[in-house]
Amino acid sequence: MFSYVLRNDPSCTGGTFHSYIFLPGSRCFLVRKLSVALSFLTIIPVNVGVFRNPRELSDAAVFFPLVGGLIGIVFAVTAFYFLLLIPPGPVIVLLFMGTFILTRGLHVDGLADTADGLLGGMKKERALAIMHDSAIGPMGAGAVFLIYLFKYAAINSAGAEFIPLLFFAMPVCGRWSMVLSGASYPPAREGGLGYQFISGLGWRQFLKSSLMGGVLLALTVFYGGAGFIFPVLAGVIFAFAAALLLSFLASRFLGGITGDILGAVNETAEATFVLGAILWLGLISQI
Numbered sequence: 250m251f252s253y254v255l256r257n258d259p260s261c262t263g264g265t266f267h268s269y270i271f272l273p274g275s276r277c278f279l280v281r282k283l284s285v286a287l288s289f290l291t292i293i294p295v296n297v298g299v300f301r302n303p304r305e306l307s308d309a310a311v312f313f314p315l316v317g318g319l320i321g322i323v324f325a326v327t328a329f330y331f332l333l334l335i336p337p338g339p340v341i342v343l344l345f346m347g348t349f350i351l352t353r354g355l356h357v358d359g360l361a362d363t364a365d366g367l368l369g370g371m372k373k374e375r376a377l378a379i380m381h382d383s384a385i386g387p388m389g390a391g392a393v394f395l396i397y398l399f400k401y402a403a404i405n406s407a408g409a410e411f412i413p414l415l416f417f418a419m420p421v422c423g424r425w426s427m428v429l430s431g432a433s434y435p436p437a438r439e440g441g442l443g444y445q446f447i448s449g450l451g452w453r454q455f456l457k458s459s460l461m462g463g464v465l466l467a468l469t470v471f472y473g474g475a476g477f478i479f480p481v482l483a484g485v486i487f488a489f490a491a492a493l494l495l496s497f498l499a500s501r502f503l504g505g506i507t508g509d510i511l512g513a514v515n516e517t518a519e520a521t522f523v524l525g526a527i528l529w530l531g532l533i534s535q536i
Contacts, residue, residue, distance in 0.1 A: 287319075292350070306446045307446055307449025311457040311458045313458055314465055316424060318421050320348070320420040321416060321421055324344050328344055332413075357516065362380040362382075363499070363513035365379050373502065377503065399524075411526075415526065418469045418484065421469075435506075437499075438507065483529040484524075484529075487521040491518055495513060
């Protein structure tokens with residue numbers, strides 16, 4: 250769809266899709282960055298061609314919260330209608346399965362590799378080698394199981410009326426937290442897509458992504474009502490704190506962070522966002 254728009258947009262001159270020059274500030278440049286973010290974070294078949302420079306993915310990170318919002322809309326609407334027919338427990342599991350498929354398990358793989366590397370490697374070189382290995386070890390399997398068990402319990406405890414809102418807000422906050430961590434810490438090793446992505450991230454990308462993340466979470470408050478303002482704020486604080494703590498610990502051990510660690514940041518931030526939100530909701534219910 251996006252490649253069709255680009256080829257037929259009169260403001261995008263220059264022949265074929267692969268020969269376009271995307272100038273900063275132009276509509277084509279923005280669509281290109283969104284397309285890169287979509288193709289990287291999801292299985293949506295967006296034709297982005299060949300990256301024109303190593304920093305293109307870093308520039309696309311400003312759209313990570315928006316991609317999270319698109320993922321969130323899909324599963325929030327699905328949750329709303331499924332909950333009319335099915336109890337919350339099975340709905341949550343089905344949505345987890347859908348998220349895994351739509352994101353091709355990208356962040357789950359990062360979480361597993363991070364757990365295997367940081368908990369199974371005694372030295373930096375060994376840890377990086379373990380993380381680079383595609384096989385999953387017991388630490389990785391355990392981390393994935395435990396964090397999704399926690400997510401399930403936390404979301405289910407929030408109540409059916411909050412499940413669609415949480416499934417919208419979680420991916421927004423998770424991808425937003427990835428940009429925060431990438432802007433805060435250097436890459437742990439040279440070479441590869443992860444190095445190019447992290448080394449190109451900075452506070453400029455984070456601030457731009459924050460505009461989108463803030464607007465999208467404001468929509469969550471709009472649909473959830475004024476009473477959802479502080480649960481969302483608490484969730485964001487918890488998520489950012491967890492993302493920075495995980496990145497700090499990884500950076501102390503590895504000398505920086507990797508793409509796998511950013512995947513783990515996404516999963517951890519989603520889980521802690523829900524934790525912060527339900528803690529505030531529970532606090533309010535007791536007042």
